Amino acid sequence: MTNVTLQNVTKRFGSVTALKNVSFPIKDGEFFVLLGPTGAGKTTTLRVVAGLEKQDEGHVLFDDDIIDAFSPADRDIAFVFQQYSLYPTMSVFDNLAFPLRSPLRKTPEAEIKQRVEEAAEKLRITHLLTRKTARLSGGEMQRVSIGRAIVRSPRVFLMDEPLSNLDAKLREALRVELQHLQRTQGSTTLFVTHDQVEALTMADRIAVLNEGRVVQIGTPDDIYDRPANMFVAGLIGTPGINLLNSSRANGDLHIDQSDIKLSLAGNGLKLPDHFVAGVRPEDVHPDDGGAFAGQVMLIEPLGVETILHIKSGQQTLLSTVSGMAAWKIGDTIRFNIVREHLHFFDKASQNRITA
Numbered sequence: 001m002t003n004v005t006l007q008n009v010t011k012r013f014g015s016v017t018a019l020k021n022v023s024f025p026i027k028d029g030e031f032f033v034l035l036g037p038t039g040a041g042k043t044t045t046l047r048v049v050a051g052l053e054k055q056d057e058g059h060v061l062f063d064d065d066i067i068d069a070f071s072p073a074d075r076d077i078a079f080v081f082q083q084y085s086l087y088p089t090m091s092v093f094d095n096l097a098f099p100l101r102s103p104l105r106k107t108p109e110a111e112i113k114q115r116v117e118e119a120a121e122k123l124r125i126t127h128l129l130t131r132k133t134a135r136l137s138g139g140e141m142q143r144v145s146i147g148r149a150i151v152r153s154p155r156v157f158l159m160d161e162p163l164s165n166l167d168a169k170l171r172e173a174l175r176v177e178l179q180h181l182q183r184t185q186g187s188t189t190l191f192v193t194h195d196q197v198e199a200l201t202m203a204d205r206i207a208v209l210n211e212g213r214v215v216q217i218g219t220p221d222d223i224y225d226r227p228a229n230m231f232v233a234g235l236i237g238t239p240g241i242n243l244l245n246s247s248r249a250n251g252d253l254h255i256d257q258s259d260i261k262l263s264l265a266g267n268g269l270k271l272p273d274h275f276v277a278g279v280r281p282e283d284v285h286p287d288d289g290g291a292f293a294g295q296v297m298l299i300e301p302l303g304v305e306t307i308l309h310i311k312s313g314q315q316t317l318l319s320t321v322s323g324m325a326a327w328k329i330g331d332t333i334r335f336n337i338v339r340e341h342l343h344f345f346d347k348a349s350q351n352r353i354t355a
Contacts, residue, residue: 278343
């Protein structure tokens with residue numbers, strides 16, 4: 001497999017700059033995820049790596065070789081698209097074999113049969129090999145698309161939201177299979193998604209993109225526990241983080257328009273007089289002896305957990321509790337906030353305030 005490096009890549013479409021000085025390294029065998037909202041530049045980055053788009057500035061390297069002038073075929077990549085891109089009149093076997101039958105590869109039929117059957121077994125589609133792809137379900141078609149990529153053993157796998165067209169249950173199942181496949185093959189993979197669950201559960205490292213810029217690179221733990229700015233904090237987490245205008249006075253944190261006051265003693269930060277405090281919903285703990293009080297405004301029961309919307313003064317905080325909650329809308333509820341897990345952001349720059 002291969003190390004992939006983007007060096008200061010900029011890509012323009014007319015007057016629109018889709019990528020702005022994008023740089024990151026992907027290690028050999030790493031599952032690297034590009035995460036961001038629609039229009040962030042994720043797919044454009046993928047297409048630049050594939051050679052389907054030519055960057056205006058910067059370089060793409062495979063290992064230590066600049067490959068800017070290489071065609072997509074010469075880069076030896078496998079691209080799994082959001083749409084399945086299969087030949088509907090061909091059987092699953094022939095779809096899987098198609099890239100191996102290229103005149104450039106001249107793969108013997110015996111080897112083609114062996115590699116197709118190995119890929120089909122890994123993806124659990126052996127029973128579908130004789131079936132026409134037009135008769136497959138969405139999940140089966142995406143498995144075939146992935147199989148057509150892995151059968152070639154390319155230098156780099158590129159995947160553009162391959163699970164987004166599947167229903168939730170299929171998405172979850174295929175997510176697990178992709179993780180297992182990538183780990184066992186040790187393949188260098190660049191995976192694009194706007195789904196934070198996919199990013200957090202699958203990635204070795206994540207690059208968060210916003211408006212064509214990389215705003216943070218890190219492990220899933222880094223991105224969740226130490227978001228670089230308010231954009232990343234708000235992007236990651238379900239339900240979303242509570243971002244609360246706050247002020248500092250007499251060594252305490254005061255959440256604006258509420259009675260919530262927390263000691264800042266020992267946090268080691270030099271905070272401005274006014275800032276934004278971030279509180280993850282799992283760090284808002286209902287407690288009969290809690291220091292703060294509020295009113296339950298909305299309840300979202302999800303089975304494994306319940307999301308409570310708690311109004312304290314003019315502020316509303318989200319809280320997650322395990323299982324099905326006993327509270328009702330309108331109930332008064334007492335709660336605590338885990339002070340050690342607070343996040344602090346500068347109001348002007350929206351960047352994380354660190355020691």
